[in-house]
Amino acid sequence: MDTDRRAQWLRGVIDLCVLGALRDGESYGYEIARRLEAAGLGPVPGGTLYPVLLRLEKTGHVTADWRAGAGGPARKYYRISPQGRQTLADAGADWRRFTAGAGALMTGVATP
Amino acid sequence: MSTDEWLHALAAELRRRGVEAGAVVAEAASHLRESGEPPLTVFGAPAAYADALVDSLRTPRPRSHGPVRLDVRGVTKSYGRRRVLTGVDLTVRAGEVAAIVGANGCGKSTLLRICAGLEAPDAGTVHRSGALGWCPQAGGTAEFLTPDEHFTLVGAGRGLARPAARDAGRRAAAGVDWDPAGAPQGRHLSGGTRQKLNLVLAGLGEPDLMLLDEPYQGFDHGSYLDFWAQVWDWRDAGRAVVVVTHLLAAADRVDTVLDLGGRA
Numbered sequence: 190m191d192t193d194r195r196a197q198w199l200r201g202v203i204d205l206c207v208l209g210a211l212r213d214g215e216s217y218g219y220e221i222a223r224r225l226e227a228a229g230l231g232p233v234p235g236g237t238l239y240p241v242l243l244r245l246e247k248t249g250h251v252t253a254d255w256r257a258g259a260g261g262p263a264r265k266y267y268r269i270s271p272q273g274r275q276t277l278a279d280a281g282a283d284w285r286r287f288t289a290g291a292g293a294l295m296t297g298v299a300t301p
Numbered sequence: 302m303s304t305d306e307w308l309h310a311l312a313a314e315l316r317r318r319g320v321e322a323g324a325v326v327a328e329a330a331s332h333l334r335e336s337g338e339p340p341l342t343v344f345g346a347p348a349a350y351a352d353a354l355v356d357s358l359r360t361p362r363p364r365s366h367g368p369v370r371l372d373v374r375g376v377t378k379s380y381g382r383r384r385v386l387t388g389v390d391l392t393v394r395a396g397e398v399a400a401i402v403g404a405n406g407c408g409k410s411t412l413l414r415i416c417a418g419l420e421a422p423d424a425g426t427v428h429r430s431g432a433l434g435w436c437p438q439a440g441g442t443a444e445f446l447t448p449d450e451h452f453t454l455v456g457a458g459r460g461l462a463r464p465a466a467r468d469a470g471r472r473a474a475a476g477v478d479w480d481p482a483g484a485p486q487g488r489h490l491s492g493g494t495r496q497k498l499n500l501v502l503a504g505l506g507e508p509d510l511m512l513l514d515e516p517y518q519g520f521d522h523g524s525y526l527d528f529w530a531q532v533w534d535w536r537d538a539g540r541a542v543v544v545v546t547h548l549l550a551a552a553d554r555v556d557t558v559l560d561l562g563g564r565a
Binding site for chain 2: 218219222234235240244247264265
């Protein structure tokens with residue numbers, strides 16, 4: 190995939206993808222990055238991911254705390270908040286409408 | 302650059318931007334340990350990553366409701382037949398920063414001199430309230446005085462006793478990465494250092510309204526960032542600050558941008 194284009198797409202939707210990655214349980218930065226990559230978004234550099242996490246935390250979409258991992262070093266674990274779930278539901282629905290429209294245009298299947 | 306060097310540089314860049322570095326640096330360290338990747342690949346250069354973090358922490362500021370410190374209405378100015386300013390308005394309250402931007406020769410410095418009362422407008426009015434701090438683009442320092450003597454002299458004009466003036470000057474100088482203790486007379490200082498001296502003098506005695514004309518000329522990048530950190534501190538302390546600048550790097554953080562456009 191064209192990496193410039195992928196990075197542009199990602200910029201518009203990464204906050205929702207991060208919330209989505211936390212929907213089913215808490216996680217920490219490195220693991221979130223791997224979940225996003227496993228989902229097909231390509232590698233998400235830390236320089237992109239952590240500012241997003243910081244903003245989501247600041248705006249109350251996620252909560253975070255430091256804990257020692259199982260036998261490992263301390264990690265900052267992130268959990269989605271009720272407000273984060275609300276945003277994920279609302280903006281997620283908007284995103285599906287948007288991509289359905291864009292997809293229809295690109296493939297030439299007209300929608301009313 | 303080793304991982305430790307990168308983390309150290311990131312901490313320094315964050316502190317320079319007034320951001321608590323500990324947790325952010327620890328999180329980056331933890332990520333790098335687990336991924337085993339080089340920091341420049343994962344996070345990019347420390348300064349750029351620090352900028353991205355600062356951006357993500359920024360929240361839009363509510364408008365200040367402090368008293369109006371500078372009120373410029375309909376100011377017009379010509380030199381001979383050349384019209385430099387036409388009907389310029391600008392209002393700056395306590396706790397606000399205004400940037401005056403525009404191409405070289407568009408009248409930015411002229412407007413600031415009119416704001417300071419150093420020049421009269423052909424038409425329009427300028428009202429100031431409170432004590433004034435002024436930092437010109439160049440000049441403003443005395444050839445045969447040391448920095449400490451400058452602090453004493455300017456401090457005296459603002460009601461500071463000699464030791465208080467010297468301490469305030471040295472403290473402010475440290476904020477732009479400069480130690481003026483034992484520095485030579487003004488004529489022996491570099492251009493950038495003279496501008497640091499000018500900037501420190503403008504802030505002595507904590508004036509209510511600060512008018513700064515591109516005060517960072519000759520600063521290295523670090524001191525340039527220190528300068529803006531100083532501006533935000535002044536704003537938080539309730540000063541009104543007007544900065545003439547041709548650099549828009551900080552434009553999204555100021556409260557007002559007055560764009561004088563192209564050459565008059």
